[in-house]
Amino acid sequence: MQNRDAGHTPVTVIGLGLMGQALAGAFLRDGHPTTVWNRTAAKAEHLVAQGAKLADSVGEAVAASPLVVVCVSGYDAVHELLDPLDEVLHGRVLVNLTSGTSEVAGETAAWAARRGGSYLDGAIMAIPQAIGTADAVILYSGPQEAFDLHEPVLRSLGAGTTYLGGDHGLSSLYDVAVLSLMWNILNGFLQGAALLGAAGVDAAAFAPIAKAGIGTVADWVSGYAQQVDDGAYPALDATIDTHLASMEHLIHESEFLGVNAELPKFIKALADRAVADGHGGNGYAAMIEQFRKPVEVRI
Ligand SMILES: NC(=O)c1ccc[n+]([C@@H]2O[C@H](COP(=O)([O-])OP(=O)(O)OC[C@H]3O[C@@H](n4cnc5c(N)ncnc54)[C@H](OP(=O)(O)O)[C@@H]3O)[C@@H](O)[C@H]2O)c1
Structure with a gap:
């Protein structure tokens, strides 16, 4: 079922590091009422200037929107922030764009289910500057109904919005598979550059x-x-x-x-x-x- 009112769906973004700021900025540019929260509140200032609402607490931020996007430095921080919230997640869709592994994605899905929330795990294959553009590929896995409901909103983050399937771990798995590719390509390039550099090239x-x-x-x-x-x-x-x-x-x-x-x-x-x-x-x-x-x- 698609969200007919997707153009106006309120969104919450928790975590305003380099990536979280880019995510919130993209939602704001597409006209979504956007609530934000960050441990260091000062990072919200320019988003507030663009129309974002700064929540006083994580609980208030989650309660503000049916779609809650979290993007912090690791899953430990996700749990540190959201574990104390008990029932606030009930009936909401939590999209976790924090990088991790398939194992912790599965654990977090079970944790969200115990709190009555739908959970999509995601992986961002883009730098913050690409968010909201045709170049941003963002992978999602988890219940299809939750993805379908909010797909039009999530498309604000990039044209490469891709649903991988119901297994929550898939987006993290694809993420590390691409990381393997990236480091092997870069290491190959650097080995070649070192060889040529030794010959003065x-x-x-x-x-x-x-x-x-x-x-x-x-x-x-x-x-x-x-x-x-x-x-x-x-x-x-x-x-x-x-x-x-x-x-x-x-x-x-x-x-x-x-x-x-x-x-x-x-x-x-x-x-x-x-x-x-x-x-x-x-x-x-x-x-x-x-x-x-x-x-x-x-x-
Ligand atoms: N940047 C990229 O190019 C990129 C690309 C793909 C995926 N990602 C992923 O996106 C996620 C965020 O990356 P980023 O570049 O935005 O990192 P970042 O700039 O270092 O920001 C980290 C964020 O996590 C918050 N945080 C860390 N520990 C916390 C805790 N214990 N409690 C509450 N908040 C905490 C920080 O809050 P404070 O502001 O208060 O420190 C900040 O909002 C990571 O999982 C990263 O792998 C990033």
Whole structure:
């Protein structure tokens, strides 16, 4: 059921850090009566100047709106703020855009249910400056009725408003999956920049080639995803054996130029294990088998 009066739905935003301020600002720009609360009240000043109402307490903030968005630094802070409220959540939809993990999302959903509230867990895939624009992707998971009811309001936060399903943990899971992607891409770029830098090449000169390389790899993702889902990894381009030879070049170059070879060696160690498991003749997607099993990590 959609909220016919979505254009005027009051919204509460709890937590006015860099992200919370952006969220409240986007609701205000779309004309939603917006109540805000923050531990440090001074951060609400410019929002109040734009028409937000500053609540005196968290309880008053929650009671002000049928849709309550919380975005603070962690789930501990969420519980510190909301646990003492008892019944105030009853009949409201709580949307938690605080970053976390699927486990704590599930626990928080159970906690909200005990207080009679509907709970959507969310993950923001955007920086504060992108909130309210076409570039902001925000993921939601939890009861579909709650999402459908408030989707038009949540769209104020970004065109990439995406519902993932009823399992509350999904948005956090997608979030950490994307973080894995981000850090691996950035680490790869920085390894390359360190190598080129050791040879006197600026990172700026590498940047356009790096972007093209990332784009090329991005084009492989759908095909690899199909192989991962099928559990069959025919080598369409190169075998893992062929990749291994190039991995040795990366280690050799790193050591030769005196830059850190830890990451290249780790990448090769994974591929060595895949070969030991009989995947040398398969395509790179067969490496999924190495990622699926836990390994004891010594740091
Ligand atoms: N910034 C980004 O680019 C970005 C992107 C995606 C997701 N996120 C997520 O959004 C969430 C907020 O990030 P942010 O950038 O807004 O962080 P931030 O600027 O550091 O703000 C943190 C917020 O949490 C509040 N807070 C922390 N501990 C608290 C406590 N014990 N009790 C009450 N309030 C408490 C702070 O209140 P005070 O103002 O009183 O300190 C502030 O409102 C995080 O989960 C983050 O991972 C951020």
